[in-house]
Amino acid sequence: MFTPRHRRFRPRKFLKLASRLIDDKKYEEPSRIRTGIGRAYYAAHLFTKEKMERLGYSLPDDHTVHQSIIDELMDRGDTTIGSKLDRLLEKRRIADYYMGTPLYMNEGRYCIRLSDEVISGAELLSPKKR
Amino acid sequence: MPTLRDELVSSILLSNPRLSSQEVSEQIAALIEREILPTVLSKLRLPRLPSPLSLKQRELMQLRYRKGRVTDFRENVGFMQDLEKLRLEYYGSDLTNEDYYTRGLIGNTQIPFHQVVRYFKKKEESPPEPDVIQQKSDVSPSLDTPERIIRKPSRLITFDSNIAEKITSDPNFEMIIADVESKIRKEYDRETLNVYFSFSIRKDIVGPHREKTIIRISLPDCSFDEKMKYWDKIDADIRNVIKTLDVTEPERKAINRNLFTHVEPS
Numbered sequence: 001m002f003t004p005r006h007r008r009f010r011p012r013k014f015l016k017l018a019s020r021l022i023d024d025k026k027y028e029e030p031s032r033i034r035t036g037i038g039r040a041y042y043a044a045h046l047f048t049k050e051k052m053e054r055l056g057y058s059l060p061d062d063h064t065v066h067q068s069i070i071d072e073l074m075d076r077g078d079t080t081i082g083s084k085l086d087r088l089l090e091k092r093r094i095a096d097y098y099m100g101t102p103l104y105m106n107e108g109r110y111c112i113r114l115s116d117e118v119i120s121g122a123e124l125l126s127p128k129k130r
Numbered sequence: 131m132p133t134l135r136d137e138l139v140s141s142i143l144l145s146n147p148r149l150s151s152q153e154v155s156e157q158i159a160a161l162i163e164r165e166i167l168p169t170v171l172s173k174l175r176l177p178r179l180p181s182p183l184s185l186k187q188r189e190l191m192q193l194r195y196r197k198g199r200v201t202d203f204r205e206n207v208g209f210m211q212d213l214e215k216l217r218l219e220y221y222g223s224d225l226t227n228e229d230y231y232t233r234g235l236i237g238n239t240q241i242p243f244h245q246v247v248r249y250f251k252k253k254e255e256s257p258p259e260p261d262v263i264q265q266k267s268d269v270s271p272s273l274d275t276p277e278r279i280i281r282k283p284s285r286l287i288t289f290d291s292n293i294a295e296k297i298t299s300d301p302n303f304e305m306i307i308a309d310v311e312s313k314i315r316k317e318y319d320r321e322t323l324n325v326y327f328s329f330s331i332r333k334d335i336v337g338p339h340r341e342k343t344i345i346r347i348s349l350p351d352c353s354f355d356e357k358m359k360y361w362d363k364i365d366a367d368i369r370n371v372i373k374t375l376d377v378t379e380p381e382r383k384a385i386n387r388n389l390f391t392h393v394e395p396s
Contacts, residue, residue, distance in 0.1 A: 067337070074387045080366075080391075086392070090392070110354070
């Protein structure tokens with residue numbers, strides 16, 4: 001179903017939520033770190049995905065989309081953005097699936113800033129490199 | 131008796147009477163420096179230097195010898211180091227054992243070789259102040275009493291067991307990693323920059339047959355913004371190395387696709 005752009009959920013809102021949540025002492029620290037990392041990743045992932053789709057990239061509609069976006073970034077030479085997104089993806093997997101691996105506040109804050117970096121980089125992607 | 135150079139100068143002067151013998155002499159010296167010396171230096175095979183441990187042993191043994199038996203082996207070592215420095219001036223830093231020859235050797239026996247320590251006797255020889263001045267470490271007394279010690283960051287680059295295994299089993303992969311490692315050492319092996327590189331292999335969760343090479347970069351003294359700047363620079367340096375590899379375009383694409391740089395949070 002087509003949704004007009006102005007009515008679509010903007011991925012940046014995940015990042016805003018992550019940066020507020022991580023400092024919100026109403027919640028237990030490990031939970032807000034893990035959730036914050038997850039939202040920070042998805043903000044970067046979804047923003048980049050939308051941008052690449054607007055540039056004409058055809059991306060898969062299943063779980064392989066995460067790696068596909070990173071691969072496309074690496075292929076077109078935007079390797080720093082690709083590496084940063086890969087770093088966030090790695091942290092997100094730990095945050096969501098590896099409960100035995102501790103995550104600290106500095107890592108949470110780092111991921112939030114990294115997500116902002118990826119979004120800033122993705123904003124500048126141009127179609128010409130393809 | 132006229133030397134070979136005198137004969138050469140006078141025969142050149144015969145056909146160029148306007149030049150002075152001084153000018154001809156200088157031109158010959160310049161020609162030798164420019165055309166002959168670099169080739170000679172590149173082909174020169176320096177003798178193997180003794181290990182720092184055996185140097186220290188010899189140094190201590192000499193304290194027991196009578197004056198007649200004492201040989202100044204430090205002079206030989208110094209001469210070889212000077213030669214190697216000359217070679218470096220001509221050919222850059224890609225020669226092997228560069229550290230071994232050009233950094234201080236004598237009196238370092240208590241310190242692992244990768245943690246080379248420099249000694250300075252005179253103030254005017256000292257380089258600019260390092261970020262952190264470390265205390266004199268607990269080493270045996272050497273012939274040159276150090277006034278201060280600058281310690282290089284240890285373990286600039288480390289490899290995990292998986293990548294070490296792949297390097298030994300895959301010559302192409304070894305070539306890529308060697309070139310990347312060489313570039314990193316050339317650009318980032320600085321005493322003032324606290325940086326560590328760790329090479330590892332990660333299996334992809336989605337495609338378990340796919341292996342990603344991850345270069346983890348740790349910059350413990352840098353702010354977030356500095357880390358991002360270094361990240362961009364290091365990544366660009368590594369991609370430039372990949373550009374120069376002698377591989378086909380699809381291979382180059384695959385290398386880029388599977389090699390990631392990750393900067394660690396502090």
